Amino acid sequence: MNIYLIGLPASGKTTVAKALANALEYPFIDLDTEIEKDSLMFIESIFEKHGEETFRKLEAEALQKLPKDNTVIACGGGIVEVKQNKEALKGLVIYLDVDLDVIKKRIEDTFVRPILKLKSLEVLAESRFFKYRDFADYIVSNEGSLIETVEAIVKLYEEKQA
Numbered sequence: 001m002n003i004y005l006i007g008l009p010a011s012g013k014t015t016v017a018k019a020l021a022n023a024l025e026y027p028f029i030d031l032d033t034e035i036e037k038d039s040l041m042f043i044e045s046i047f048e049k050h051g052e053e054t055f056r057k058l059e060a061e062a063l064q065k066l067p068k069d070n071t072v073i074a075c076g077g078g079i080v081e082v083k084q085n086k087e088a089l090k091g092l093v094i095y096l097d098v099d100l101d102v103i104k105k106r107i108e109d110t111f112v113r114p115i116l117k118l119k120s121l122e123v124l125a126e127s128r129f130f131k132y133r134d135f136a137d138y139i140v141s142n143e144g145s146l147i148e149t150v151e152a153i154v155k156l157y158e159e160k161q162a
Contacts, residue, residue: 002071002091003157006135008125009077009113010106011096012142012149017074019150024157027067030074034062043076047114055114056082063088077124078115080131092160094153095136100125102143 003020005013014030021028032043035058039046046055060082066073068090079085100121107113107121115124133139138156142149 001157001161002067002069002073002089003153004073004075004089004091004093005096006075006079006093006132007077007096007098007142008103008121008128009116010103010110011077011098012106012146013074013077013096015146016096016142016149016153017072019146020153021072023150023154024072027071028074029066029071031059031062031066031079032074032076034065035059035076038062038065044114047118052078052115052118060085060088077113078128080128080135086135089135092157093135093137094156095132095139096142096149097139098142 003026005017005020007013017030018028035046035055036042038061039058041049043055046058056078059076059079063075063079063085075089079089103121107116119127137160140149140152140156
């Protein structure tokens with residue numbers, strides 16, 4: 001069973017997914033990296049040259065190509081923007097919930113994510129709030145330590161497998 005992490009930009013999907021994959025001894029895949037490899041373009045360039053709609057199509061295509069078992073996948077924050085993507089997320093889907101103030105602190109000294117050049121964090125959070133909850137099997141807070149977050153997800157994973 002795959003484990004998919006979803007959530008807002010800077011909610012910690014990639015960081016948690018890498019640590020989770022390490023803890024479970026599973027492969028790790030970052031969906032945005034797969035899109036960049038497939039398109040031979042950086043995500044930012046795709047947004048700038050082709051727009052969000054094209055990016056979402058590439059994202060859905062990359063999602064279909066992923067392994068179907070025993071992989072930890074960090075999805076892009078907007079994976080929930082295409083309802084059909086929900087069907088492709090076969091396994092355990094975890095929504096990493098993080099307060100907006102925490103996210104703002106995390107991103108203040110990093111590069112600006114492409115989607116945040118188009119929409120504010122508040123607008124994204126409001127428009128995706130129910131979508132994340134619809135896609136997710138479980139909601140896990142990622143405001144504590146990385147170890148706490150990973151342990152919470154491992155526990156849910158083990159319960160779902162039982």
